[in-house]
Amino acid sequence: MIPSVLPTYNRTPLTFVKGDGAWLTEADGRRFLDLTAGIAVNALGHAHPALVKALTDQAQALWHTSNLYRIPQQEALADALVGATFADTVFFTNSGTESCELAVKMARKYWFDKGQPDRTDIITFDGSFHGRSAAGIAAAGSEKMTKGFAPLLPGFTHLAWGDHDALHAAVTTTTAAILIEPVQGEGGIRPLPDACLKGLRALCDETGALLILDEVQCGMGRTGRLFAHEFAGITPDIMMVAKGIGGGFPLGAVLATENAASGMTAGTHGSTYGGNPLGCAVGLEVMRHIVDPAFLAEVTRKSAAFRQSIEGVVGQHPDVFDHVRGTGLMLGLKCKVPAGDVVAAATAQNLLTVPAADNVVRLLPPLTITDSDLAEATERLHAAATAVAAHEPA
């Protein structure tokens, strides 16, 4: 008999009942060190007092009005995002996949309004992940997500990662936009080299194609910059945001330049919940913390130290790990043994990690994690690797 919850997930049989900083408490009382942060969502950790206050204060006042009316919390969060980024304007969604939907619509409408309605193609890359909506799965294109869901939304061209010749050949007079994650998350923590991001920007400038960056996972301070593209010194035309921006409240956004957003006039897009007072009150509080240069400097400092110590663990377990990759507090352990075995062994040490494609274990702690919690995580990872090495055939 089908369970009452549609069985689309392979869940680990753990039930968490309380969170505090980087720690989760299981129903049986065990405490787990959380390097998943709800998959890069709980940027300020669990039950951050300032977020609890922002949420509960707003909950006492007003939850939801719909976008029929002005929403001061939404305007304040949009102002904060515009003030801190390339963007001139922001639309609020409830998730990353909804941000993907709008990014695709915005790019197509842009060219439609420019009198080039055939310019509808979106170029995307292998190993990417853009969400589970019709546009999201068509954009990523992997068989794992698309099989059985045909007909797929047309107009997506998938290219191999790093194939420059194919890229230059693929951008034609029907290309609306190039869509890419500056650091692939689900794809296995693959950072796009700064030179490639610069090259993509130059190619877009040359051809007019819009550059859409998916910073749903790598944005909001995860890399030590507010957004990952800042390292390359370029800016996109459109950017998808979600996950960390709500700190655990479902919130997403599409940021855009005035030019890229020019087709999105009144009536062309909408959302019942997107940008509601409750979500935006929380998002504004998250934003206040993360834009602080001192906060971002701490992410960079902690991540450098953590990376060095996990490089040490990897060096001590050459049969288990291949190498460390990633940037900031978005790190991946490329494994020689099945990554799932490492995740399971870490879980047995009460250390939570996230598997990704390409046989990688992701480490995505809350950005607020302390030095001592990172030291504890390193020790548990070492213990997990020791256990894995003892069980794997040589």
Ligand SMILES: *Cc1c(COP(=O)(O)O)cnc(C)c1O
């Ligand atoms: C998680 C993710 C999405 C989808 O976000 P949802 O909130 O799950 O819809 C899209 N793009 C990237 C890069 C992501 O990591």
